[in-house]
Amino acid sequence: MKKSLLILGLAVLVLTGACQQFKTDEGGLQYKIAKDNGQPKAQSGDLLSVEMTVTTDRDSVLSSTYKIGLPQIINIAPDTIPGLYAGDYNSMFKMLGEGDSAVFKLDLDTMAAKTMQPKPEFADKFVTFNVKVNKHFKKGELTDSALYAEVNTYFDGEIEKLKLAEESKIDNYIKKNNLEPTKTASGLQYIITEEGTGEKPAAGDTVQVNYTGTLISSGEVFDTSIKEVAEKSNIYNAMRPYEPAKFAIGVRQVIPGWDEGLLLMAKGSKAKLIVPSELGYGERGDGRGVIPPFAPLIFDVELVDVLKSKPAEQDSTAN
Template sequence: MKKSILFLSAAVLLTAASCQNFKKGDGGLEYKIVKDAGAEKAASGDLLSVDMTINSDRNDSLLNSTYDMGLPQIVNIAPDSIPGLYAGDYNSMFKMLGEGDSAVFRLNLDTMAAKTGQPKPEFADKFVTFTVKVRKHFKKGQLTDSAIYAEVNKYFEGEIEGLKKGEEGKITAYISSNKLEPKKTTSGLQYIVTEEGKGEKPALGDTVVVNYTGKLTNGTIFDTSDPELAKKENQFNPMRPYEPIRFSIGNDPVIQGWTEGIQLLNKGGKATLIIPSSLGYGERGGGGKIPPYAPLVFEIELVDVVKGTGTAAAPSLPEQIPAEPLN
């Protein structure tokens, strides 16, 4: 619920700013200060903890959002003397903000290309829009680098602890909002068989072929074997194959929730797996798309089962190497 409120607040900020004229800054930068909390603004060497969404002006496509991860982004304010920086660039935006401030910036890509000598990115036409809320301002002052980063690390430990404490609530809210009635195993895995298969169940040592879509409990899809869905979600990667994943149960490294969940299905069956982080990517998260302590939802289809020649030994959870999302 907290993440939903935060995401909504970002959307409100963007909508409010879009209804008003942006001010013109250096280097073609356009900006709208939505809230000025009156705090000291960031300076070179400082760090900001921010909630942020990044949108392309091409079909208003969402490029990135800290709200998906449930963790803020740390922005390091670089000195102006660093080569490649210019007035009106990414670094300039954050020097306009302090703790408690919020704003919308439109970074001019034509200026960026001219100033840096780099080609414009292909994902936008002229502007990239940043909607920013500053959570915390870490002031460099006379602190050593190690001292200020120690502050940041302590801060992030608290943020991650909050994710850990909130995991069970995310699972409960997902089940309730989707009106699901899952079965639950002793490990904590919850599942709903949506289509009964007609073949046999796989066992340890068997090779399985699986179609899948993985998402967070807020609905954000982080990986899929379906190319059309990947395109729809603006996640299509032409460098990877979009086809069912093939792996040997108990031999190939997949998350424990898959090792257990796949064995609950008959060949041809489909199911929704609700996987707690203890059976997923745990305290580390995965692939830059899955936060620490994130419960996961997988829609899976067991396409085929190839019987193994012998029974594999099931890897214990601490030794299980999580498979990273393929995107």
């Protein structure tokens, strides 16, 4: 399965590395140093803030910090920890310092033999790491609490950057796609792409909704109720049903952007909802690493059905 990550920084890194030959280190680790910034390399106890994309030799993406929009913190472990070996994941990052970038190919056969664990089934021989180091936190004489205070301050700054960039991400998306959405007082923006002929739901009604959710930052689909879309987006999960979501509207069972947007639609309508983080998953994200903090989202939704709530039965004892 193939995914294209249109990330300029990653593209530059790959092109730079392509001009070199891979070198082989202990344990079968293959590497290309795309940029050596001349700074001290990471040592045991240090931490690195990195941008990183991890792919397999089957051309599938396992993870990418570019998708989330936040760097990953790597803890350089001491060599004395059981299970570590020359040429492993920990060894890769000891080759890097602040401002460095490199491509590593981790040998899975060696990993399985050295760790006495089964070889992963998601790749044939190698997993490739494209890495760029943003910041090097040196342990030195610092206490653990002092070191992690530095990291927390740094990470708070990265999250603040996401917050400040949110409005421009939404504006750029609208401009790029030549959209003319209607904006509500809450900040929700929406476009009715197909007008339905049924009645609109009221708060408390049960609705059935087909949907596809996309991250504005990367354009990647993170969730959908439609099987074909899930398969095309490489997020298909055979353990879940693909059918319209069913829930009560206007009673906080879903994110505020859905509660507001779906109440504007008639049964049978289709719409595009542009949901700012305040009406989505807020400053914390979804907590699973799929939706980052301050992430504006796009939902293409179809209001399939509206099941009107039944009025409360009158109290038989009332006079």
